Amino acid sequence: MKNRIAIIGCGNIGVSLLHGLMQDTQTDASKITVTRRNIEELDYLKEYGVNVITDNKKAVNDSDFVIIAVKPYNIVGILEEIREMLNPGKHILVSVTAGVSLKDIQDQIKVKIPVFRAMPNISASVGKSVSCLSHGEAAKDDIEYVKNIFNTMGTTMIIDEELMQSATILGACGVAYVLRFIRAMIQGGIQIGFDAKTASEIVNQTVKGAAELLIQRQVHPESEIDKVTTPKGCTIVGLNEMEHNGFSSSLIKGIVASYEKIEK
Ligand SMILES: NC(=O)c1ccc[n+]([C@@H]2O[C@H](COP(=O)([O-])OP(=O)(O)OC[C@H]3O[C@@H](n4cnc5c(N)ncnc54)[C@H](OP(=O)(O)O)[C@@H]3O)[C@@H](O)[C@H]2O)c1
Known part of the structure; x- marks a missing residue:
């Protein structure tokens, strides 16, 4: 069971997802690691047991479910930075970054792991998002797992990737x-x-x-x-x-x- 979660680039939507996850009674905050460069903004999360760090590689290494939540102009650098830590059979990667395709992500990471795109909204923070998901090659169990994670923050639907912008x-x-x-x-x-x-x-x-x-x-x-x-x-x-x-x-x-x- 994958239950260690990293949120890379924990800004507006990252924090909303985190709050949504933490509302779920099953979630163990000590198994969540969040990153951004200015981590003092996230200091308040430490008292809930969340790991707050700047080291993206460590966050990926310490997790099996990785959510990328940076702006589109930051994602290439992030993927280049973390790709050596991504481990087939261990990691699932979910990007909530708008406008960056599954193929672009897969081409950047160069390792074969299940990759998903998700489009949640800030109501995730109160468990009321609707999250649209699309994915490349992924096992049924992995798809169910990702849906279940996003279901803790609201409702979830799988859509064709071509509808992600919509x-x-x-x-x-x-x-x-x-x-x-x-x-x-x-x-x-x-x-x-x-x-x-x-x-x-x-x-x-x-x-x-x-x-x-x-x-x-x-x-x-x-x-x-x-x-x-x-x-x-x-x-x-x-x-x-x-x-x-x-x-x-x-x-x-x-x-x-x-x-x-x-x-x-
Ligand atoms: N906001 C929404 O409602 C929403 C909903 C769905 C999807 N999205 C998508 O999610 C993405 C992020 O949006 P956002 O509104 O959450 O933006 P945001 O508030 O700017 O969050 C992005 C975070 O990434 C961090 N970051 C940048 N470079 C980094 C690095 N090298 N290492 C670690 N962290 C880094 C930034 O913090 P530092 O500068 O401190 O590093 C920032 O807090 C966008 O593509 C957006 O389209 C947003």
């Missing part, structure tokens, strides 16, 4: 789109009479509840909208006003603009 936009950047939507609703709530804290509480729970409705009932959003929109009522008037101002169109255009940017 997963980055919809799932990872998607958190930012939703948060901006939430912020706008809070601002509206303040204008119609609530203080910021109360407006946030109402909006956060409303968004959570709406998502939960769709997840649990497996229904289309519009069928639930129909239940809220009384003919000639205030909801449909508000919704139509939003659409006249380009609400759906602006969201779709934003998603497509992000996608065009990532594809460049």
